[in-house]
Amino acid sequence: xxxxxxxxxxxxxxxxxxxxxxxxxALFNHTLLWCGIPIxxxxxxxxxxxxxxxxxxxINRSK
Amino acid sequence: MLDDKIIILSALAYIGILFAVxxxxxxxxxxxxxxxxxxxxxxxxxxxxxxxxxxxxxxxxAASTGIGFLPxxxxxxxxxxxxxxxxxxILQIVKTQRITTIADFISSRYxxxxxxxxxxxxxxxxxxxPYISIQLEAIAISFAILRQxxxxxxxxxxxxxxxxxxxxxYIALLLIIFAILFGTRHIDTTERHEGLVAAIAFESLIKLxxxxxxxxxxxxxxxxxxxxxxxxxxxxPELIKLLDFSAIPGGxxxxxxxxxxxxxxxxxxxxxxxxxxxENTDERHLRTASWLFPLYLLVINLFVLxxxxxxxxxxxxxxxxxxxxxxxxxILGQQQELALLVFIGGLSAATSMVIAETVAxxxxxxxxxxxxxxxxxxxxxxxxQTDLSGVLLAIRRISIALMVILGYLFFRYVGHIFPLVTIxxxxxxxxAQFAPAILLGxxxxxxxxxxxxxxxxxxxxxxxxxxxxxxxxxxxxEFIEHGPAGLTLLKPYALFGLTGLDPITxxxxxxxxxxxxxxxxxxxxxxPSIFExxxxxxxxxxxxxxxxxxxxxxxxxxxxxTLVARYIGQERTDKAFSNYARRHQITLTDTQQADPAxxxxxxxxxxxxxxxxxxxxxxxxxxxxRRLEMDEVMTILDESSQIMRYSQQLEQQARELSxxxxxxRKTNARLRxxxxxxxxxxxxxxxxxxxPLTSIRAFSEILLANxxxxxxxxxxxxxxxxxxxxxxTRLVNQVLDMAKLESGRIEWDMQKLDLRQPLQDAINATWxxxxxxxxxxxxxxxxxxIDFYGDHDRLTQVFINxxxxxxxxCPEQEGEIAITVQCQDSIRxxxxxxxxxxxxxxxxxxxxxxxxxxxxxxxxxxGTGLGLAICKSIIEHHQGRIYAVNNADQGACFVVELPTHDxxxxxxxxxx
Numbered sequence: 016x017x018x019x020x021x022x023x024x025x026x027x028x029x030x031x032x033x034x035x036x037x038x039x040x041a042l043f044n045h046t047l048l049w050c051g052i053p054i055x056x057x058x059x060x061x062x063x064x065x066x067x068x069x070x071x072x073x074i075n076r077s078k
Numbered sequence: 079m080l081d082d083k084i085i086i087l088s089a090l091a092y093i094g095i096l097f098a099v100x101x102x103x104x105x106x107x108x109x110x111x112x113x114x115x116x117x118x119x120x121x122x123x124x125x126x127x128x129x130x131x132x133x134x135x136x137x138x139x140a141a142s143t144g145i146g147f148l149p150x151x152x153x154x155x156x157x158x159x160x161x162x163x164x165x166x167x168i169l170q171i172v173k174t175q176r177i178t179t180i181a182d183f184i185s186s187r188y189x190x191x192x193x194x195x196x197x198x199x200x201x202x203x204x205x206x207x208p209y210i211s212i213q214l215e216a217i218a219i220s221f222a223i224l225r226q227x228x229x230x231x232x233x234x235x236x237x238x239x240x241x242x243x244x245x246x247x248y249i250a251l252l253l254i255i256f257a258i259l260f261g262t263r264h265i266d267t268t269e270r271h272e273g274l275v276a277a278i279a280f281e282s283l284i285k286l287x288x289x290x291x292x293x294x295x296x297x298x299x300x301x302x303x304x305x306x307x308x309x310x311x312x313x314x315p316e317l318i319k320l321l322d323f324s325a326i327p328g329g330x331x332x333x334x335x336x337x338x339x340x341x342x343x344x345x346x347x348x349x350x351x352x353x354x355x356x357e358n359t360d361e362r363h364l365r366t367a368s369w370l371f372p373l374y375l376l377v378i379n380l381f382v383l384x385x386x387x388x389x390x391x392x393x394x395x396x397x398x399x400x401x402x403x404x405x406x407x408x409i410l411g412q413q414q415e416l417a418l419l420v421f422i423g424g425l426s427a428a429t430s431m432v433i434a435e436t437v438a439x440x441x442x443x444x445x446x447x448x449x450x451x452x453x454x455x456x457x458x459x460x461x462x463q464t465d466l467s468g469v470l471l472a473i474r475r476i477s478i479a480l481m482v483i484l485g486y487l488f489f490r491y492v493g494h495i496f497p498l499v500t501i502x503x504x505x506x507x508x509x510a511q512f513a514p515a516i517l518l519g520x521x522x523x524x525x526x527x528x529x530x531x532x533x534x535x536x537x538x539x540x541x542x543x544x545x546x547x548x549x550x551x552x553x554x555x556e557f558i559e560h561g562p563a564g565l566t567l568l569k570p571y572a573l574f575g576l577t578g579l580d581p582i583t584x585x586x587x588x589x590x591x592x593x594x595x596x597x598x599x600x601x602x603x604x605x606p607s608i609f610e611x612x613x614x615x616x617x618x619x620x621x622x623x624x625x626x627x628x629x630x631x632x633x634x635x636x637x638x639x640t641l642v643a644r645y646i647g648q649e650r651t652d653k654a655f656s657n658y659a660r661r662h663q664i665t666l667t668d669t670q671q672a673d674p675a676x677x678x679x680x681x682x683x684x685x686x687x688x689x690x691x692x693x694x695x696x697x698x699x700x701x702x703x704r705r706l707e708m709d710e711v712m713t714i715l716d717e718s719s720q721i722m723r724y725s726q727q728l729e730q731q732a733r734e735l736s737x738x739x740x741x742x743r744k745t746n747a748r749l750r751x752x753x754x755x756x757x758x759x760x761x762x763x764x765x766x767x768x769x770p771l772t773s774i775r776a777f778s779e780i781l782l783a784n785x786x787x788x789x790x791x792x793x794x795x796x797x798x799x800x801x802x803x804x805x806x807t808r809l810v811n812q813v814l815d816m817a818k819l820e821s822g823r824i825e826w827d828m829q830k831l832d833l834r835q836p837l838q839d840a841i842n843a844t845w846x847x848x849x850x851x852x853x854x855x856x857x858x859x860x861x862x863x864i865d866f867y868g869d870h871d872r873l874t875q876v877f878i879n880x881x882x883x884x885x886x887x888c889p890e891q892e893g894e895i896a897i898t899v900q901c902q903d904s905i906r907x908x909x910x911x912x913x914x915x916x917x918x919x920x921x922x923x924x925x926x927x928x929x930x931x932x933x934x935x936x937x938x939x940x941g942t943g944l945g946l947a948i949c950k951s952i953i954e955h956h957q958g959r960i961y962a963v964n965n966a967d968q969g970a971c972f973v974v975e976l977p978t979h980d981x982x983x984x985x986x987x988x989x990x
Contacts, residue, residue, distance in 0.1 A: 016365075021163055024368070028160045035152050035337065037330035046321040048312055051305025053321040055145055056383060063155065063376050070159050071369040078365075 020077035027069055034062045080227040080414045085421065086245075092422050093252060093429070096277050100260045103276030114275045115359045117366035122279035123353045124367060125286075125374050127154060127344055129209075129431035130216035132378065133285060133424045135498030138401030140386035144320030147499065149333050150506075151379050153340030155372040161364045165345070165354065167520065169364070171617055172355045176686040179438060180351040180512060181446040184534075185691050187519045187617050188527035189610035192691040195446035197531060198512065201538045202348055202442060203481065204546075205508025206435055208501045210485030213428035216401075216498065218246030218489075220424045223398075223405050224417060230396045230406050250486045253432045254479045261437030262474045265467045265646050265687045274437060275357050281430035286378055288423020292404050293381025295416055296388045300407065304384055311387045320387065327580040335583040336503070342513035343506040348438035349431065401498050432482065440477035445689030448473050453695050466644040470688065492550050503582045504545050507589065511537040514594045523614045527607075529600030537593030544570050544585040633701045636668040638680050641700055646687045654683055677701060759927070762943065766809055770802035777802075812944045816927065819951040826869045826955065833864035833873070833905060833976070837897070840877030847885050853893035864901050865979040868956045876949045876960075880909045880972050883945070887913035887970070905958075905976040912969035921962050925950045 033039055043058040050057075106113045113119070132151075139147040157164070168183075177183050181202065185195030223230070260274045301307045311317040319325045326332060344350055358364075389403030398406045404424070408416040449470075514537075515530040548558050548570040561569040568574075571581050573588050606614065643651040658679055659666045672680070677697060684693035777795045781787065787795075818824040837859070848855055884895050888911050900906040916924060927947040946960075953960040958976035965971050 016162055024159055025163060028156055031152075031156045031159060035149075035156070036334055040330065040333070041323075044323045046312065046318050048308055048321075051303075051308055053308055053312075055322050056308075059145065059148060059152075060376065060380065063152070063372070066155065066159065067369050067372045067376065070372070074365050074368055 016077045020073055023073050024070065027066060027073070031062075031066050034066075035059070080224065080418065082225050085221060085224055085418070088418055088422060089249075089425055092425065093256065096280065096429075097256070097259075099280045100273035100277040102273075104260075104263075104273035107272035112272060112359065114272050114279065117360075117363040118370070119275070119279045120358065120360075120363040121367045121370040121374065122282040123275050123357065124350065124371060125282035126278050126349055126353055126430050126434050127347075128282070128285065128375070128378060128427060129502075130213045130424055130428040131498050131502040133289060133427040134216050134220070134401045134404060135212070135502060136379065136382045137386045137389065137403045138399065138497050139499040140320070140383050141390055141400035141403065142497075143325045143327065144322065145383065146326040146333070147382060148379065149336035150340040150499075151375045153337040154344035155375055156337075157341045157344055158368050158371045161368045166361055166364060169355055169358055169361050172358075175616070175690060176682050178356060178445060178686060178689065179442040180346055180348055180516075181442045182689050182691075183351070184512065184515055184519075184530065185446060185689070187516070187613060188525075188530050189607060189613050190691040190694055191527050191531075192446070192450040192695075194527060194531055194534075195689065195691055196450060197534060199439075199442045199447045201508065201511060201534065202439060203484075205505050205511075205538075205541075206348065206439060207481070207484050207488050208546075209505035210432055210435060210481060211487075211489035211492075212498045212501045213431050214246050214250055214482075214486050215489045216424055216428050217249050219399075219402060220405055220421050221245050221249075223402055223409070224421050227409050227414060227417060228412060230393070230398055230409055246489075247486065250482050253429055253436075254482050256429070257433045257436045257440075257478045257482075258475045261433070261478065262440065262471050265470050265650075270357055270359075271437065274433065275353070278353065278430050278434055281426040282374075285423045285427040285430075286374065288419050288426070289378055289381070289404070291416060292408065292420050292423075293385060295411070295413065296385045296407055297381060300388055300392065300411060301384075307384045307387050307391075310391055314391070317387060317390055320383075328583045332580050332583045335586045339503075339506045339510040339582075339586055342510040346512045346516065347435075347505075347509045348442060349434035352434060352438040352441075399497075432485075436478045436481045439481050440474040443477040443480075444470060444473045445687075445692065449688045449692040450695075453692055467647050467687075470645060496549065500582075501549075504549065507541055507545060507582060507586055508538070510586065511541060511589060511593055514590070514597050518594075518597060519614070520617055522601075523611060523618060524601050524606065525597065525614070526601040526604055527610055528604035529597045529602075532600040533593045533595075533597030536596040537589040540589040540592050541585060544573060544588060545581065548581070633672050633677065634668070635666055635670050635672045635676075637700055638672050638677065639668070641696065642680050642683055645684055651683075755927070763809075763813060767806065770806040770809070773802045774799050774806070812948060815948055816944050816951075819948060827871065828867060828869055830865070830867055831870050833866040833868075833907075834859055834899070836870055836873035837877050837899070837907065839870075839874045840881055841897070843874070843878050844881045844885060847882060848893075848895070851885055851888065851893055852891050853885055853888050853895055856894065856896040858896070858898040860899055860901055862901070864899070864905060866905070866976065867979055868976075869952075872952045873956070876952050876974070877907075877909075879945045879949050880974075884909050884911035884913070884970075884972070887911055889913060901978065903978070905978060907974040907976075908971055910965060910969060910971040912965075912967075915964045915968065916962055916970045918964075921964070924962060925960070 040055075043055045045054060047054050103113055114123070136147045136150075171177065172183065175186055177186055181195045181198040184198050185191050188194050260277065261271055263271075297303055297307065301310075308321070312321065323329060323333075328335070345354065385403055385407070386400065389398075389400060389407055392410060393403065393406055396406065396410075404420050405417060408414075408420060511534055515525070515534055519525045519530065547553060553562070558570060560566060566575075571584060573584070576584065576587075579587065639651055639655060642654070646654075655666060658676065662675075666676075681693050681697045684696060687693075688696075777799050781792060781795055781799075815824070841855070841857070881895070881897075885893065888895065892912070894910075894912045896908075896910040898906075898908045898910075925946045927944060950960050953974055953976070956976055958974060960972065960974050962970055962972050
């Protein structure tokens with residue numbers, strides 16, 4: 016896999032690690048509901064889906 | 079109606095389907111039409127990560143901590159993203175080194191240490207046992223709940239009767255049979271089990287579908303979608319706490335530590351390592367798994383929180399453990415097919431874990447624990463029983479049964495008091511103890527076996543003390559509350575006074591601290607041996623290459639074949655050897671001696687079956703002579719390099735000696751030359767001194783003897799005496815001058831002067847001489863004064879010398895001397911005569927001491943030969959140059975070049 020894709024995946028890893036932890040996580044630490052979904056729950060699953068999507072896109076590009 | 083028989087039949091039918099899938103896959107594999115060689119199948123196989131814990135336990139944990147169940151799946155997501163970077167290397171090592179288990183991997187990295195492999199195996203056994211138990215527990219509880227349909231009753235495991243009536247016991251037996259049938263049918267040199275993988279992948283699919291079914295049912299049938307559930311939860315003051323971090327034990331710190339240990343567990347749990355690395359068929363599958371596996375995790379976790387909240391909202395009046403909401407809810411809604419599907423899904427999740435884990439563990443126990451012990455007994459080794467593969471298989475089958483039974487016992491007598499997830503995390507924390515040794519070992523050459531052993535043991539002991547011991551309840555509540563024998567600093571949940579952390583985070587912190595600390599310290603103190611370093615290089619280096627072939631000694635091919643066949647079977651051995659022969663395009667006859675490459679290949683074949691460490695021991699036992707220990711190889715290399723260094727030193731010394739000799743020879747020649755010169759000088763000087771002295775004496779005697787000489791004649795003689803005295807004086811002065819100049823003892827009287835002055839003085843001094851010889855003097859001297867800094871008298875001496883030389887060599891009557899002075903970048907004074915000139919070869923040498931140019935006209939050497947040498951010394955002291963050239967037409971020309979005052983100043987300044 017070309018270097019830039021490996022680096023991007025590594026960056027994705029780091030980004031994921033940051034997004035999934037304190038302090039970014041603390042920003043969403045409220046019991047509010049947004050469109051009926053608790054924001055913490057929504058935030059986590061949205062970021063999760065985003066990471067998966069980006070990874071899939073990057074990997075398909077690298078082939 | 080849902081009664082016992084139907085449930086049991088459904089379960090059996092499902093397991094029957096599993097058998098069929100596995101059998102079909104094995105069949106295809108034997109025909110080389112592998113069905114598992116697809117990225118999707120690979121991804122589903124590693125989804126064995128999601129067990130009954132995910133199926134039941136996550137909901138249970140969500141019901142008490144809200145989103146706190148999630149880090150266990152976020153960790154593996156992050157790891158999967160960097161699969162290609164991180165895991166690919168591990169995969170390559172596993173393939174090239176024929177590594178079969180995680181214990182093998184660690185032992186191999188640290189010098190094929192059998193002790194380390196054994197340690198890892200024991201830790202794995204103890205650590206995974208609780209994990210197996212919760213799977214059995216889940217099956218038991220789910221069965222117990224389902225059979226009460228349509229009622230929802232409390233289920234107390236203790237009341238499920240004796241052993242023989244306990245369904246989970248029978249399920250356990252069934253699992254043992256399944257695992258044995260599909261995990262230990264034969265000893266394969268690569269430890270791959272296609273049927274097993276197919277079954278696991280199938281089960282991952284079933285559990286996903288079942289969970290989605292219940293999720294959709296709860297969200298859209300029991301409620302009106304996500305919005306409804308969350309709105310209702312938010313309205314409840316108790317439930318609202320589950321929507322943020324407030325209910326999560328350990329807060330953000332606990333969240334982080336869960337993420338980290340789940341990352342480690344995802345890679346290093348025995349079943350994970352088996353599915354990820356050992357069973358992998360194509361490394362490119364890693365790329366797809368990078369995003370597909372996180373997607374699987376996301377989908378299966380999407381409904382966990384809604385289900386949990388739904389259960390809390392709807393099942394408040396029922397004595398149901400939250401771990402079992404996924405079953406209780408469809409029962410509540412009177413959906414018996416769905417409930418059965420959920421039961422099957424849970425069964426699928428639990429069985430996949432048990433099968434995969436026990437197969438992996440059994441391989442470990444056989445290769446890394448039992449085999450090394452057996453091999454130590456010579457009797458075993460020398461036993462010429464033809465087929466030992468049966469023994470190996472038996473060991474593995476017993477191990478499988480052992481692990482399942484241990485897990486069952488743990489569940490019956492200990493585990494059922496805790497929620498599923500808590501027990502599961504216990505195992506995660508145990509698996510995490512392998513991470514430092516592996517990860518550090520992949521990047522740091524200096525990580526040594528001693529360090530790894532200390533680290534892993536230390537971490538395990540801390541884990542044992544802070545988790546297993548208090549959880550098991552053996553030492554009672556006193557132990558937890560007040561520490562052992564009242565030592566509060568050693569409280570298992572608050573070691574050294576560290577409070578405020580939940581037990582899992584607390585244990586992870588201390589065990590990792592001790593583990594990593596001892597690993598690093600141990601590696602720094604006890605450095606890796608040479609063989610360890612070689613192994614490390616294979617793990618760390620960029621491309622795994624073939625081993626150094628350092629087999630010494632020989633073994634007959636037939637013996638080698640027999641040895642290998644004893645462990646992997648005759649048929650496979652023959653196939654492997656003929657493949658090898660074909661690949662290397664050689665023919666193998668049984669009577670020939672096996673070459674090192676072949677011995678190495680045989681070792682690898684064995685390693686696939688019994689582990690690298692044991693294989694090495696075995697092969698070395700039959701190779702006549704022995705495998706050179708790495709240390710020995712290094713010693714030999716060391717000695718040779720020492721010898722080389724020594725001989726290099728000798729060569730250098732010889733060179734130095736010859737250079738010194740050359741030096742001495744030259745110096746000697748020079749000294750002889752100088753000696754000769756000295757002799758010449760002494761004889762010349764004494765001759766020169768004697769000549770005027772003789773004259774003086776002679777004439778003085780004459781004068782004394784003849785008192786009545788004519789005045790004219792007397793004056794003439796006196797004049798001669800005077801001039802000879804002068805000559806003598808001059809000579810002595812010159813010699814003294816020379817001596818002083820040479821020794822640097824002369825005192826220079828340096829002053830600012832006009833260079834024309836010494837020149838003029840010189841002209842005046844030699845005027846008479848020029849007149850006497852009728853020499854015409856031409857002067858071209860600047861009008862301007864020439865600033866100079868020097869010794870006036872010495873300079874005058876130089877010019878007098880040059881002029882008198884010129885005068886001496888000019889022809890009588892027709893002599894012409896021309897003096898020119900130029901002052902541009904440097905001061906240039908030339909004195910030309912029209913004498914005979916100077917022979918080419920002497921142009922340089924006339925400035926040397928004692929050199930005398932014979933003047934044909936004079937008949938004998940004129941002067942001492944010192945004059946020009948003195949001039950040269952003086953001019954050079956003034957940083958100038960003096961040399962002689964022959965004129966184009968006739969005569970010689972002496973040139974004096976001196977630096978101008980300014981350039982001298984500049985130089986002095988730059989020298990300061």
